[in-house]
Amino acid sequence: MNSLQSFLAVAPVAAKPARPSVGASRLVAPPPRRGRVVACLAPAAAPPPTAGAASGAARRELSAASMAVVEDEARYLVGTYKRSRVVLDAGRGCKLYDLDGREYLDMAAGIAVTAIGHGDPDLTATIARQASTLIHSSNVQYTRPQVALAKRLVEASFADRAFFANTGTEANEAAIKFSRKFQRAAHPDNDAPPAEFLAFDNCFHGRTMGSVALTSKSQYREPFAPVMPGVTFVEYGNLQEAKKVIQTGKLAAVFVEPVQGEGGIHSATQEFLQGLREACDEAGTLLVFDEVQCGLGRTGYLWAHEAYGVEPDIMTLAKPLANGLPIGVVLVKEKVAAAINYGDHGTTFGGGPLVCQAALTVLDKIQKPGFLAEVSKKGENFKQLLRTKLSGNPHVKEIRGVGLIVGIELDVPAGPLVDACLDAGVIVLTAGKGNVVRLVPPLIISEKELELAADVIRDCLPALDDTSS
């Protein structure tokens, strides 16, 4: 039996054990296990699959319990997602466990979300404590966690004030409204103040009607036309073209990701961001950095833009801030906040005490001395490892990224490789036009786990030849 076969060899599912408890005394207990599992993180027992291993998620047998979930999903959910055939049930650190007891190394972190890993005992204790104190109250009254989190984010950033939302797209939606309101206040005698936007090829800013209008992929926008009008897209990095649009004076704001995630892991240059800053200042246009995916430590800097020495007027955050509880944030300079009045914007759930208290615990960990330096070091070593292990494969065009947001660009669709990695016990994502493997693991991942991921990706590369030959 080769190692892949042994990974797939899971004994029949036993009676369903109790779920992990949130009780403080059991916070660090291992997750429930079912049947015999060959742990992918124990290379001595289960080395990475051999070259030529079978690919295709459908090759994994699902238990009756998992199949019931898959079938009910198909019956009862709106079909918005093309899911991998795996039913996840529990997580600890950088490992995930499916309903059938298989173990996976999580190189996706729930799409760049679970920065401090799964089942962190401090976060779990915070959530349990806050849940038993106060979960929700609305924004009609004050709560301490919301104000404490705003203070913490403002003190750690360029910003003067914060607004809390619930998701990345909502944060961007708020940034759109704030930009327009700012321009209205800045042009009191103008019936039609600057209200248009500039965004860039391969960008992703979300799915609601404003954010999706700023998102470059036409297939996300066109089925829902008309979306918010007045958005121009320019090639990412093309400062000359961007300047021409900014200089029209019609823009409320420029939206840009310092490192594009969904679009294929592309980093801006210093010259590009600096040039946008200068052009925006000259035209009175706001500069918005969308750090929903690349912010909060993922690049090895607390804010991705720190590496460039360029500050925005507005920054949007979301994914990792509460490690999986839904949160979005808009951080703004005082001049933007000054244009926003009571009633201009709001949300029932945004900034609730549970999620804000959780975010404070996440920030405690990310801002711990040495944490970000470790992210940088692990990211550099990982890229080097990938270059060493994958070099020579004709499908691998480039390995790029910064910190722990890493992309492997291929000359073919990445799907078969992603499926083979899943079969081999490593969860990875795609990006770009489907030809980039996106690696955004929990930031707490160990060097040993990164090496295992690199080995599995290398050994699964032959899966690409199934489609390309």
Ligand SMILES: Cc1ncc(COP(=O)(O)O)c(C=O)c1O
């Ligand atoms: C850069 C960026 N902005 C915005 C979003 C939208 O965030 P959400 O899915 O939380 O609405 C995403 C999601 O992937 C993102 O990567």
